[in-house]
Amino acid sequence: MKKRIANVLAAPQIGEQLQVAGWVRTRRDASGFSFIEVGDGSSLANIQVIADQTLANYGDEVKKLSVGCSVLVTGILQESPAKGQAVELRATEVQVLGWADPESYPLQKKQHSFEFLRNITHLRPRTNALGAVARVRSRLSYGVHTFFQDRGFIQVHTPIITTSDCEGAGEMFQVTTPSHASEVKVGEESGGEFFGRPAGLTVSGQLQAEVYAQALGNVYTFGPTFRAENSNTSRHLAEFWMVEPEMAFCDLEGNRHVAEEMLKYLVRLVLAECAEDLALFDRFIAKGLLARLQQVVDQEFAHITYTQAVEELLQSKQSFTYPVQWGIDLQSEHERYLTETIYQRPLIVTDYPAAIKPFYMRVSEDGRTVAAMDILVPGIGEIIGGSQREERYDVLLARMQQAGIEPSGYEWYLDLRRYGTVPHSGFGLGFERLVQFVTGMANIREVIPFPRTPGFAPC
Numbered sequence: 001m002k003k004r005i006a007n008v009l010a011a012p013q014i015g016e017q018l019q020v021a022g023w024v025r026t027r028r029d030a031s032g033f034s035f036i037e038v039g040d041g042s043s044l045a046n047i048q049v050i051a052d053q054t055l056a057n058y059g060d061e062v063k064k065l066s067v068g069c070s071v072l073v074t075g076i077l078q079e080s081p082a083k084g085q086a087v088e089l090r091a092t093e094v095q096v097l098g099w100a101d102p103e104s105y106p107l108q109k110k111q112h113s114f115e116f117l118r119n120i121t122h123l124r125p126r127t128n129a130l131g132a133v134a135r136v137r138s139r140l141s142y143g144v145h146t147f148f149q150d151r152g153f154i155q156v157h158t159p160i161i162t163t164s165d166c167e168g169a170g171e172m173f174q175v176t177t178p179s180h181a182s183e184v185k186v187g188e189e190s191g192g193e194f195f196g197r198p199a200g201l202t203v204s205g206q207l208q209a210e211v212y213a214q215a216l217g218n219v220y221t222f223g224p225t226f227r228a229e230n231s232n233t234s235r236h237l238a239e240f241w242m243v244e245p246e247m248a249f250c251d252l253e254g255n256r257h258v259a260e261e262m263l264k265y266l267v268r269l270v271l272a273e274c275a276e277d278l279a280l281f282d283r284f285i286a287k288g289l290l291a292r293l294q295q296v297v298d299q300e301f302a303h304i305t306y307t308q309a310v311e312e313l314l315q316s317k318q319s320f321t322y323p324v325q326w327g328i329d330l331q332s333e334h335e336r337y338l339t340e341t342i343y344q345r346p347l348i349v350t351d352y353p354a355a356i357k358p359f360y361m362r363v364s365e366d367g368r369t370v371a372a373m374d375i376l377v378p379g380i381g382e383i384i385g386g387s388q389r390e391e392r393y394d395v396l397l398a399r400m401q402q403a404g405i406e407p408s409g410y411e412w413y414l415d416l417r418r419y420g421t422v423p424h425s426g427f428g429l430g431f432e433r434l435v436q437f438v439t440g441m442a443n444i445r446e447v448i449p450f451p452r453t454p455g456f457a458p459c
């Protein structure tokens with residue numbers, strides 16, 4: 001008899017006796033009765049409860065209910081005579097489960113800023129916007145699994161604690177015990193550590209996903225990743241989730257197509273299944289969001305090389321904070337100008353200079369670029385980074401040495417090229433950037449339940 005509000009509203013049965021449990025969003029009194037909006041998080045919509053003075057606790061309790069109190073309501077579903085809702089629940093009993101002192105409860109009916117809500121991460125999922133983000137995020141996560149599972153990809157749980165620095169950028173959090181702590185970086189040799197060598201939190205599951213791709217073909221990993229970069233931007237977190245497929249017998253072109261298909265699949269999924277929540281974002285957070293998402297599904301992504309991107313930026317005569325020339329790492333301002341102003345749609349950029357990319361990317365015939373790809377989307381910039389991997393033992397070894405990476409820590413990775421090496425490719429989708437993209441939320445701190453950034457990790 002106890003039902004989730006989403007289910008009651010989706011298929012209302014007039015005359016049914018039922019129970020709902022949730023939190024009071026508002027209470028309004030009329031003569032002889034009160035309207036109470038109750039929400040339980042199952043949907044954006046609340047149910048309207050009609051509680052009248054015949055209830056035994058009407059005067060003592062019902063009329064004292066305020067925002068945030070938790071209640072268990074038993075009643076009969078009836079058609080609502082008023083505008084705004086099709087049905088309402090006429091209460092036969094309102095049981096107060098927990099009070100929320102209106103003097104101190106931080107969430108009041110008015111709109112709160114997202115900055116304010118960040119300081120109450122334990123209460124903010126009770127707001128409309130953050131509740132909607134949580135539901136969309138959950139659906140996207142489910143969609144990641146159905147997309148890959150339906151196509152025969154095998155999920156691999158790659159480690160969170162690792163002794164290899166995938167991106168080689170030295171942004172790892174070290175993992176050690178107080179008595180073992182040392183100054184030695186991950187990837188370097190040292191004794192006396194808990195794991196016998198320096199270890200850290202993974203920055204990417206890619207290298208281990210490659211191991212399984214070279215045994216099982218098509219695999220993916222989807223888990224938390226960690227980066228100790230000191231960047232306080234609206235698109236960076238110290239802990240974020242990444243979706244990383246890895247495909248054997250697949251080149252950069254195949255990789256690009258899987259990435260485009262996946263992004264379209266995920267956007268289509270939320271357009272179909274999270275319509276109510278997306279309508280909220282379209283109305284209050286990012287006007288025009290629904291139309292933009294529909295375009296993503298309908299249009300083919302644009303594709304240019306890094307060299308072309310540099311030419312287009314130079315021709316644009318736009319003045320950037322970071323000057324453009326061949327060889328630079330594209331900055332967020334460049335990426336966004338390309339995807340938002342020039343192409344006005346998702347843009348795939350491939351074939352970056354070898355010098356600015358990690359050791360594992362496959363060196364192209366020209367000797368100066370690698371088979372890398374980034375996917376840039378309006379409003380965000382880079383959402384996906386990927387590449388074809390270097391499968392030639394000698395070339396990989398030379399790249400490691402150039403990058404100053406000690407090969408002895410990566411013998412296992414080199415072994416994959418020694419024994420039955422195959423062309424293979426993969427990419428990493430920043431899951432929070434995807435949630436930002438489909439919800440239109442301006443700051444990445446709003447799309448993960450408990451954001452971690454430099455100086456910030458409250459619970």
Ligand code: 4AD
Nearest residue numbers: 204206236237240244383384385386426427428430
């Ligand atoms: O481009 P990145 O660094 O690529 C890799 O880690 C590869 N090993 C992935 C692979 O080929 N399997 O990161 C991938 C994506 C970025 O495009 C971005 O969306 C996201 O991860 N990302 C972050 N998201 C939030 N906070 C950060 N600090 C992020 N750093 C990267």
Ligand code: MG
Nearest residue numbers: 374382384385
């Ligand atoms: Mg990248």
